[in-house]
Amino acid sequence: MARPSKLAGRARDEALEALKAAGWTHDAGADTISRSFRFKDFSAAFGWMTRAALAAEKLDHHPDWSNVYNRVEVSLTTHDVKGLTELDVKLAEAMDAAL
Numbered sequence: 494m495a496r497p498s499k500l501a502g503r504a505r506d507e508a509l510e511a512l513k514a515a516g517w518t519h520d521a522g523a524d525t526i527s528r529s530f531r532f533k534d535f536s537a538a539f540g541w542m543t544r545a546a547l548a549a550e551k552l553d554h555h556p557d558w559s560n561v562y563n564r565v566e567v568s569l570t571t572h573d574v575k576g577l578t579e580l581d582v583k584l585a586e587a588m589d590a591a592l
């Protein structure tokens with residue numbers, strides 16, 4: 494996949510606005526988006542992680558995440574460019590769709 498470029502300008506503003514409306518938080522310093530997901534139990538959490546992992550592999554774009562029982566903390570950024578790209582938006586959308 495071609496190296497994605499950092500989101501900028503209006504496309505970036507619009508993407509961040511939509512993500513915030515969906516429950517994601519933007520950390521401007523680190524230029525990451527993050528969201529905390531809570532499930533009924535570990536099995537539900539891990540089932541979702543499995544679906545999200547398959548979506549990540551398809552995109553060749555991977556989350557920084559951690560799981561404790563029924564909670565999954567997700568942080569997304571594009572390490573190759575040290576900032577947010579379209580791939581982070583796509584992975585966030587895929588994670589929301591996998592709920």
Ligand SMILES: C[C@H](O)[C@H](O)[C@H]1CNC2=NC(N)=NC(=O)C2=N1
Pocket residue numbers: 553554555556557570571572573574
């Ligand atoms: C070679 C491979 O495509 C790259 O290392 C990809 C893999 N997954 C990735 N995931 C994330 N979050 N950021 C990256 O820069 C990245 N790079």
